[in-house]
Amino acid sequence: MRWVLGLHEIGEAERHIVGGKFYALAQMARGGLKIPSAFCITAETYNEYVSITGLRERILLDLHRKDFNQMRWEEIWDAALRVRNLFLTHSFPENLRSHLLQAIHDHFPDEAVVVRSSSPEEDSARASFAGIHESYVNITGDDSILDHVRLVWASLWSDAALLYRQELGLDIHTSAMPVVVQQLITGDRSGVAFSRDPNDPHLAVIESVYGLNQGLVDGTVDPDRWQIDRTTARIVNHAPAKREKLISPWAGGVQVTALPEDLSSNPPLNDREVRQVFDLAMQAENLFGAPQDVEWTFKDGKLRVLQSRPITTTPVQSSDDKRQWYLSLRRSFENLQLLRLRIEGELIPAMVEEAKVMAEQDLIGLSDSELVEEIRRRNEIESKWVSVYWEEFIPFAHGVRLFGQFYNDVVRPQDTYEFVKLLGATEMESLERNRMLEELASAVRSDQNLRERLVEADLADLELGFSRILEEFIGRFGDLSCPVTGVIQCSQGPEALIRLILEMADHSPSKAAIQFRDLETLTSSFLQRFQGEDYTRAAELLDLARTSYRLRDNDNIHLARIEAQKLASVEEGRRRIALQGKTDAYQPLVEEISVLSQSENSETDVSTPAQVDGAGFILRPRQLIGQPAGPGVSRGLARVILQPSDLGKFLHGEVLVCDAVDPNMTFIVPLCAGIVERRGGMLIHGAIIAREYGIPCVTGIPEATELIRTGDSITVDGYLGIVTLGSATLS
């Protein structure tokens, strides 16, 4: 077994077990280029680890639960997080540990190191898909280095790697990850060099920053940029940067700080040094026989290569490839803090205000042509907020993920989603809505007279306390007719709401034990792990995650209010047309409404009952697998939501089967025995709400609404993520 290999033990035969990055380093060492000392933990070591610990089959089992092509991005992120947690919670077997410690002590006694991926797949693709696998800078101490080796291994299965599995040639059965452990050179100036400009074959390009080059590589720090004539070695252009920040090693990682003023007025490299870097890049190009993308650093006047790889051209992305967008959702803490200020300070208040102004407008008083104009205007307002939703609100959801990963790194829980317990849900709008509903239901429960009047739809002169809460509810959340009619036709009447209150009143209140009790204890016991600056950082991350968690619920409700206002104008148009008939005078109104209705009228798929096929067989589902998203087991009759009006028929004790629990339909949740969703993910709205209410929930069964029919008896196992149809007796 070749556990580790040094730079001088590498030939062509070793390439596949040390990966592209280390192989290139070994070639440079042999070619006489100055590089930091390093060793490689081979792919064989990875294989040994996943075999002995049993992780190989656990990873396969997890990644095989569902066809990759059917997995949404959130599910891929979830899978990657679970795999990462497996690596975190399985330490090295003793034998393996001692081999690795030996190598660490031989090479780097008491020295900070960089732990980098050197995946064979990454070799050619890396330049195009940067950031797919992890690298960790400034790691010290045996245990910390070993932990980070496992984290780099886990990144073989990162969300990005799984998304680009085809391009990377990632094979879930055979892929393995070699890891480079490299001396940390704390360079005072660093950068990258392209020995040939991808846009101009006559030039080379050099980019440089003060400090370490992590900031340049991930885009946090703007570099100075030079172009050099490849033939004459003359600098033909220098584009200076703003030079505001620098990255330096700090407490087991790196930090961004302000650049001292005396440095910010000078470029990081002088002309002689630029040519020195250029020479180095050309040396690398000659060594490898192809243009190179070289990472380098200056320390105390000495220039070193950190890594070199061939320049690859980024493949042109087709416009329906959303993967780059998904990956752009991985935001930094700093980025999310800024986003939070903007969302809380500007966007949400503006959205609330806009809905309020529309609600106060008198539509009936408008002339027909003014109404057409108003419908158009409201449609534009809605489109504007929908795009804000995608560009600002959805990326903000990453706050939860950022915290989840941090929590798992620190706590290493057996349950990958333990961190969700810390997020709480005290201020979620939809929970407040459900709390008010329960208040109304409980009033009905204790007042037979009130109940009878509601059944008869006699709403005049209701008891004052009740009607005040009812009005307040409708004022805040609407009368629920929109979600129940699919917002195409909001009947604007309280029938749906009354029916729901009656259904709730006929049963004892949902246990809905929203677990406030543990939250404080959990929070303080988590934060006790930290001191000083780490404490502040952890507390800030948790606060950000809570905001992000809450907002991902509330933003949908705010958006729905905007949409409801647009529909109110459409409804007014419909009313006028119905009164007058489709005369020529109404043509503009008719056209405007029909255009809108087309985009709203999304097709609802109709469930096909199991039928005898041509060969005399009937296919029926018995047990479907998804993700366990809310613990518990329950049984009930299925209510499949194929169109919004199905919601209005929901009965207490049924199992909700739907595409996804839209935040605007969570009022039904207290009635549910269980929840089954087509859409997958642990942090999607339905899963969050189900956990809050302690309702068993399984997500990510794409064929659920097709294979399960309303009235089927089903069992939801929210521990294992299994939905079972029918009974165990053989028929």
Next chain:
Amino acid sequence: MQNSEKMRQSLLRLFDSQRLAVLSTQYDGQPYASLIAFSFSDDLKELFFATPRTTRKYTNLRADPRVAMLIDSRSNQEADIHQAIAVTAVGKAGEVSEEERPAVFEGYLARHPHLEDFAKSPSCALIRVAVTTFYVVSRFQKVMELHVAA
């Protein structure tokens, strides 16, 4: 539904790739499992195997013709958990009649030529299982049922 067509295709592939199955019979409430060499009809509705009439399984299925058969693609590796497909066929067993024997034999011996002497022995019965339902397990826990329409 075309999905049932897909399911039949994957059962055909599985049955083609497997020679042996586990047969479950029972006597007086006591289950009993045996390994058998099987063949199947093109329409998948019938499974066949041969057994001497002196065996326990033969006695059992004469007493109660309700049987189950397990056909699977396991390789006795841990990867089976996520890779293997397992099909439980439930149905009624009975002896193949004299007139049908030649045709069934042809299919059976094409799959198991080395069993010719055994299967053609006068003491050996050729058994047909008329399947009512296949229970198909894949991806560790996904279960679909394929029923033969009555």
